[in-house]
Amino acid sequence: MASLAFNQYQTLDDILLAVFEELLKRPFNNNNHRGTSSEIIGLSFTLTNPRARLSRSEIKSKAFSTLGELLWYLAGSNELKFIEHYIEDYKDDSDDGKTLYGAYGPRLFNMRDQYNQFENITKLLTKNPLTRKAVIQLFDAMDLVGEHKEIPCTCTIQFLIRAKKLNMYVSMRSNDAYKGLPHDIFAFTMLQEIMARKLGIELGHYHHSVGSLHLYDEQVKQATQFVGEGYQELGLNMAPMPVGDPWPSIIDLLKYEAGIRTGKISEVDSSELDDYWENLAKLLLIYKLSYSKNTQDKIKDIMATMDPIYKVYITPRIKKVNKLNQKDGE
Template identity: 45%
Template sequence: MEISAATMDDALHKALGKIIKSKKAISLDSTKGSNRELVGVQIRISDPRARFSRAISRSQLFSSLGELFWYWGGSNRLDQISYYVKNYRQESEDGLTVPSAYGPRLFALRGKNQIDGIVNLLREKPTTRRAVIQLYDAEDLDSALSPPCTCTLQFLMRQGKLNLFVSMRSNDILFGFPHDVFAFTMIQEIISRRTGVELGEYIHSVGSLHLYANQQSKAQNYLAEGYQEKVPMPAMPEEDPSAAMLVLVRYEREVRLNQTLPAFPCGLADYWLDLARLLAIYKCYKKKDRETIEKLKNKMSASVYEQAISKRAGQIKWQTIRQEPLNFTSQD
């Protein structure tokens, strides 16, 4: 089955409708619960920058961003990712690490930095068909818990654009799919900048695309909102993003672990500073500091994030007697 869409939201809307209504969908019981499943689905997204949901009921911007920096930092630490996504606690055997984490596989699978490897391949031979990142490993067949849902990422440079083909063994449409699209299209855009070509299509192929029975009401709420306006993220700055991403990996750690908000990194373009502000806003949300969230929202350079920020702020009641807002260690 093929699904074509301009945005992640459109793709999610169409895929959910097919899982719920299509005669090709089957009902079955799995390890994680009863679900409806479509087998062999390919989803094409023509604008990978329209990578996070605009729907009120499905805004996952902050958890998706946290997961991206978890990957990019090469980490498998449970405490880091559970700060954003509590469900990862079910994937840990020792309460400290997540064996299926993508970060170590991206940057250190058998000592190989796969990101740098495929960038070098694409620079040396733009028409290569070998620019493939492996995430699922043979050893995962013996995993006691859930192995990686993603098998491979293949980057194909054609007609001056970088396309990304992702192969998934399994994908939870309501929660996993939006997170995967966000992280993988960000990686796609990073590599497009490093190789000096434009961003192409994102193609997401799934063996088992499913909706769990206990998520039916959330799915219906999302569908009831209708199709969302297409508002993509801004384009990344044209220079190599590697240095900025490493700065933000360090900043994410400081924000998450410090009691007060650290100063924002110096020398970053507005695009990257907005991502740093989003990390700070999520910290304020967890601390129920609506006042600082509103201040940070007013400093954002791109309006595309406003709805997601307002949703988080709206979940915090103004206190009659407010706690002291989180202070920055220096001026923004």
């Protein structure tokens, strides 16, 4: 679609607004096993500020599911139980009810049971910063052999260092504009920043290219609501990731994630994590608490110790607990 191709946007909300407005205008005449959709073919765009990776809108403020999915990737996991805690719909994509064939984590960090692509690219870029070979492959030729409920939508991730900044180029064969696109931009720009910190350089731009970007007819109401909320003039930037190798902190955060999800951890020790990673651990804890009654005061206390940018995501969780309390009192 020529009118959107190669446009630059400052925030995720800028992208979503442009994409939803265009997809809502188009005919819903593409049919597949997931439903009827409108479609943009061959779309490319650039996010100039990768830290503006979270939506400020009421309907798309999904910090918890995006964070959960990112940590699923970083853990190198394909376990359904892990990701289902954050995104229940994944159960429909499992072939065996236990794992996800197309999970990105094993492909990023243990491709074909032996290749840590992320680490290999880190070494390559360290040795030759101007290389054009720094490409991670997610879609594999073997994905078309046999039948699977879901295979990777992402084909490749390329890193390019130019003007001493790390740019990322993601190529996708298919992208669900409403559910998938916000999650993909969050996860990939976080990977971009992790790589930038590993290399000791600054973030550049994030570039996204997709063969088929689509909106299903069942998502029309929500997409229309998003557009109706009005233009998000101010982006919501996450704080810069702390300088230095982030992997020790990521490992600590993954321990918190597993402990919180399984109920073994109920508090976040501020002495164990940098403020940046502590905020993310507290988001995970708040998400867990929001499924229990009478936790609203604890959630508010935790929120008071966090970066204020996360308030927009936490407030709906407090409302969720209040509804649970009201239902219990009926």
